[in-house]
Amino acid sequence: MITIPLYALLFVYLAFLVGFVVLFLLNIYHIVSTGTFSFWPLAFTFITFVFISLVLYLTWFLLQDINWQAPFLQFGSNFFNFE
Amino acid sequence: MHIAFLIKKKPNEKILFVLKRHVITFLPGLFFFVLLLLIPVAVYFLLLNVSPNIFNGDSIYPGLVLLGSIYYLGVSLFLFSNFIDFYLDIWIITDDRIVDIEQHGLFSRSTSEIELHRIQDVTDSVKGLFQTIFKYGNVIVKTASDTNDIVFRNVPFPGKIRGELIKLARQDRRTHLVSGNNKKEEA
Numbered sequence: 386m387i388t389i390p391l392y393a394l395l396f397v398y399l400a401f402l403v404g405f406v407v408l409f410l411l412n413i414y415h416i417v418s419t420g421t422f423s424f425w426p427l428a429f430t431f432i433t434f435v436f437i438s439l440v441l442y443l444t445w446f447l448l449q450d451i452n453w454q455a456p457f458l459q460f461g462s463n464f465f466n467f468e
Numbered sequence: 469m470h471i472a473f474l475i476k477k478k479p480n481e482k483i484l485f486v487l488k489r490h491v492i493t494f495l496p497g498l499f500f501f502v503l504l505l506l507i508p509v510a511v512y513f514l515l516l517n518v519s520p521n522i523f524n525g526d527s528i529y530p531g532l533v534l535l536g537s538i539y540y541l542g543v544s545l546f547l548f549s550n551f552i553d554f555y556l557d558i559w560i561i562t563d564d565r566i567v568d569i570e571q572h573g574l575f576s577r578s579t580s581e582i583e584l585h586r587i588q589d590v591t592d593s594v595k596g597l598f599q600t601i602f603k604y605g606n607v608i609v610k611t612a613s614d615t616n617d618i619v620f621r622n623v624p625f626p627g628k629i630r631g632e633l634i635k636l637a638r639q640d641r642r643t644h645l646v647s648g649n650n651k652k653e654e655a
Binding site: 394397408409412416425426429430433440452455456 | 474530542544569
């Protein structure tokens with residue numbers, strides 16, 4: 386029997402976070418490279434940053450008691466037996 | 469904002485206007501963002517009605533939380549990228565040229581410029597209810613070349629800008645005429 390543990394989901398989440406950080410930094414790079422250090426881009430960056438921090442904190446808060454070793458999917462000999 | 473840096477300002481060149489899209493044109497993106505924020509909440513209550521125990525499953529619950537987190541992070545990135553796209557569309561008018569800098573998404577940006585004395589025609593257009601109420605619209609600057617038109621999209625007070633551009637183009641043409649005559653005399 387093959388068991389995929391719950392923490393496998395965290396790897397998928399981590400992969401998404403890497404892509405997310407790259408794209409977020411690319412946006413920051415556009416602001417820096419064009420020298421647009423005025424109020425609105427900085428304020429917008431700050432608000433986005435606060436929102437992202439809030440989402441990450443809530444994610445951690447909601448998932449702090451999860452047992453990540455628990456099985457997420459189990460493939461047994463009868464996995465494809467729908468009867 | 470370091471406009472001089474952005475356009476690589478020539479010596480003695482004066483920056484007269486820096487134009488951006490009207491703020492109101494960003495609002496639809498903002499409303500769409502709010503709508504996207506509300507979708508998971510609606511889905512949550514829908515799922516709760518359809519299957520009240522769905523969030524009690526040991527493996528379903530963390531999966532859904534992570535999915536929600538990915539969704540909200542994606543939506544925030546979408547809004548931020550939208551803002552960058554909106555904010556980095558800039559049209560700069562100096563006493564010598566017009567520089568058009570347009571951001572197209574995250575990976576594409578185009579910059580073009582035309583000298584003021586090459587301007588042949590300037591047209592402004594205000595279309596629709598919102599453009600009329602909030603006084604914004606397009607200004608189309610045409611030169612003799614068919615490929616080199618510049619369009620200021622959704623800028624505030626397009627009529628005023630058209631007037632200023634016509635005045636500046638006339639002045640620049642006169643300056644070029646005088647400097648051309650001086651060169652001929654020197655030769």
